[in-house]
Amino acid sequence: MKKYLSFFKLRLNIALQYRAAAIGGMLTQFFWAIMQILIYQAFYKVVTSENISLEQLISYLWLKQAFYTIISPSTDVEIRDMIEKGNISYELCKPTNIYWMWYFKTLANKIAGGFLKSIPILVIAPLLPAGLSLNAPAGIVEFILFLVSMFFAILLMAAIMNIFYISLFYTMSAKGTASIFYALVEFFGGTFVPVALMPKFWQGLCYILPFSLAADLPFRIYAGNIDLKSSLVYIVMQIIWLLIITISGTIITNRRLKKVVIQGG
């Protein structure tokens, strides 16, 4: 365990160095959030949705932007190159389990980049004029549940990303596979359109699949869009999915590594 932790620390430090990029990213985040809020304000002007109020939706959109790095399916170029260009042979020489190595690498990148990026929004967005601002959580219990579900969401998203890296062994096309993965995670995770605004059938489907549990659920809990009892059920589902994906991930990796073909020369 110790070697994984020190590896985690190392990646954390590297990711924190890109401060200038973080500032550019911050402006981008504010732009995206405000643009989306403007669009939904226009929609709500005519009809109000019964599933989620505009105030709840605005909080949801801000939080989603704030934690976008954590919940988005952005892929690690180093790992992609490892598989496509053959550097994986070095990785295989190390006395570590490759699955957990990649898992903690993804986790560190997401946490370092993600929390740094969330701070400006969490500080500035609540101060914006009413109708545009990030509201306080719906209640103390909701806030605690939000933190709990966020914790599992991060672990779950890192596990989902690991499935992506493993699938590269089969497809050998990082760019194409990444775009398929991106489409599925973003759609079912409620980034294209918030899950709360989807038709009933699709909402149900979204909450069976792991993507929205990782990328949508915590923010709906925060906004008070899900009652406490269902929140608990969904958090249990997060844990179940986390176990399913991690265990199947390790098994597939170990099996596949026995017959891996090194690419490149």
Add this chain to the structure above:
Amino acid sequence: MKVYFKTILMLIKMQLEYRKAFIISVIGSFLITFLLITSVYFLFQEFEQIGEWTFYEVAFLFGMVYLNFSLSEMFLRGLDHFENVIKNGEFDRILIRPQSALMQSTCMEFDLSKIGRLLQCVAIIVIALVNINIDWNLYKILVFILMNIGCFIIFFGIFILKAAFCFWTIDGLEFMNIFAEGGKKVAQYPIDIYAKWFRIFFTFVIPFGLVNYYPVLFLFGKADNWYYGIIPIFTFIFLIPCILVWKIGVKHYESTGS
């Protein structure tokens, strides 16, 4: 121009060599667009309309914007990834060839995998137009073509700007994505739904309003002013400052790499 098409042809042949990777890329970009338009459909299921606009009208704008964005990504890929050219010093090679630097940089790369998205956008436009009541005449067809040209020109300008900034920053800026990716997203909806300050920015600075609002009003018969139809021509003015920035950038260029 002849050189441009010859280069593009070579790049297409190159990509078709890796068939499996190519097919997966096509499926990927097809899926993204499909799920994006489905999302827009979901929103209209929930709300029925946005401002005065219905689903098919917005779908038409979506199709037009994504069509021209895909065309830009396909034909202007070199500008999109210009930081790579700067970083490894390849721009030195470009400068010594007897062709315009902008033209060469543009055709450094060509991304054929966007073809799936392209056809899809055409399909979306056709489906949308069938479902909207338009009194077609020759002038309106011309307006439709002008709108698409205008839209492409705006993306062309943004891509040039994005590439030109690499002369100063060496690396690509995530910030510049606001104009390309953000503009694409903004222009999906007619700009009259946004707040005033936002509308002004996207009409006078990045002129999406000139292609996705005024001509659309005329095309859909929401306004009778015929001159709304020729407004997309003014997007060419947007190219002037963009090319100027590029020219200044080239002068400013100091070689990197080894």
